[in-house]
Amino acid sequence: MHPGRCLLAIDQSLPCGSSHAFPIGSILKVPKRIQPLIEDGLVDKVLGSLMSGKEAQVFLVLCGDETRCAKVYKDVAKRSFKNAVQYQEGRKIRNSRRQRAIEKRSKFGRDQQEVVWQRAEVDALYKLATAGVRVPKAYGFFDGVLLMELITDGEGGVAPRLNDISMSAEQAVRDHATVMTYVLRMLCAGLVHGDLSEFNVLQDASGPVIIDFPQVVNASGNNNAKTMLQRDVRNITQYYAQYAPELADSHYAEEMWELHEKSELDPDLKLTGKFKFSTESADVDSVLHMIDLAYEEEMDRQDRSENG
Known part of the structure; x- marks a missing residue:
């Protein structure tokens, strides 16, 4: 056979x-x-x-x-997955032959671009585990297959996604703070998830575990990093705010990004969720870009809801 x-x-x-x-x-x-x-x-x-x-x-x-x-x-x-190019901006490719092939867009280059896209997740898992972010343990990457830990619930079954559970207001506040700490530590490690939502966070007996990193963004090398961080935080905050409405008034992404720009980030920093916005006129192009990303995210969210 x-x-x-x-x-x-x-x-x-x-x-x-x-x-x-x-x-x-x-x-x-x-x-x-x-x-x-x-x-x-x-x-x-x-x-x-x-x-x-x-x-x-x-x-x-x-x-x-x-x-x-x-x-x-x-x-x-x-x-x-939509708009892969905007996520790949700023990713470093150590192999010069691979880099040249990708730039030439040859068949070999396209194949190598796929390898880079796929390896981004396993590299992120190793890096974030070291940074103190709860993610599945990676056991290796083998020709397009990532072997990793199965996250389980308290009874040994597969842990549910946040989208599949409900919780008390107290738990929502506590778990939201935990996820914000993980987002902070990701940013300290130079990464933005890029697709964070209730569909990409599992809940085990110890709390939230973040999954799915192939679209992870280089925080310093990608021009879309700030917008994606804001979208990540907005999406996950909207989920927890269903159970604790006061969370909707927080501004963790802006707080973190300002500290990032000032090189004042610390993985153990206690965030407040407060931010004083500038009174200067808005950057219209940035606002329109955020609207486009929000629309794409909503379309993806509807697709995931319909497909389970």
Whole structure:
């Protein structure tokens, strides 16, 4: 049998109660990109599909006696993530041959651009874990497949996204402060998430865990970094403000960005959420750009809500 067409029965102990899990007893074709990991002993078994997003599909896999996630990135032709170029601005490419190929836009260059896009997530996971941000632990990146920790809830099942849960006002205030601290630490590490929302934060027994970083932005090298930081903070604040309305009046993004520009950021800084806005006339181009980004985000949000 062709190795890419190997079939496996779904494990009946699949720790997922979501609609993304395959029915017990069904047969799963091993994804072509995961097959080499099985042959190399990095993965023992594919348990099922956890979710399919705009840039990748995530599978539950068994590695020894531990259940992990295998994130299989979609080919660029199948990926629906919008405006990738504006996210890639400012990303450093250490390999000069790869950089030249990308600039020439040859087939090899386009392939290498995909590698850079995909590696951005695993690089961010390692960097942010060191910076004190709660993210899934990365176990390695193998030809378009990211092996990483499965975040679980208090009962051992797959941890839910914020979009799938509700909470008290007290918890909303507490968890919002935690996420703002993580956003601060990301900025201290030179990164902006770029797509932060209730769809990209999981909730385990210890609190929020931030996921999905392929679109991560270089805070100093990307001209859109400030706008994306503001959008990230606005999106996640709107979610928590459903339960604690007072959060809607906070201005954490502006507070953080001003400190960033002054080189006064500290990962352990206690943020206030307060900011004194300038009375000078607004930058119309920047405002219109923010409106465009907000519209695109709302379209993406509706797509994700409809597709689960």
